[in-house]
Amino acid sequence: MNKNQIYLYLAWLVAIIATLGSLYFSEIKEFIPCELCWYQRILMYPLALIIGIATFKNDVATKKYILPITIIGWFISLFHYLEQKVPGFAKIKPCADGVPCSAEYINWFGFITIPFLALIGFTFITVLMLLIKSQKSN
Structure with a gap:
C-alpha cells in the first residue's frame, strides 16, 4: 500500500x-x-461515497473533485462555528425558520460544538487530499 492509498x-x-x-x-x-x-x-x-470509490479504485485523480467540496464545507463550518462562538457574529445572517444556527446542542470543553467537529473533518480530508501526489503517466 503506497502513501496515496x-x-x-x-x-x-x-x-x-x-x-x-x-x-x-x-x-x-x-x-x-x-x-x-x-x-x-x-x-x-457524498464524500463518504466518492472517496470510498476512489479508495477502492486507487483513483488519486478524484482529489480535483473532492478538494472543492471540502474547501466549501470548511468555510461553511467555520462560518457556522463563528456564528456560535463570536458575540454579535450571529446577527450577520438572520436565521431561517426552525432551529437557530447559533444554538449549541453540544459544547464539550467549552469549544467543541457540532460545527467544530465538521470543521475538523473537512480540514482532515482537505489536508489528506493535498498530501496526495499526482501519478505520472508512463
Missing part, C-alpha cells in the same frame, strides 16, 4: 465518521439540524 483510505474513514456522527446526533440524540448544518451535510455525505 493510505491518504485516500484515511480521508474515507474521516468522511464515514463525520457522516455517522451527524446521523447519530440527528437520529439517535434527536437534535434537529439547522440550515447551516444541512449545508455541511450536503457536502460531507
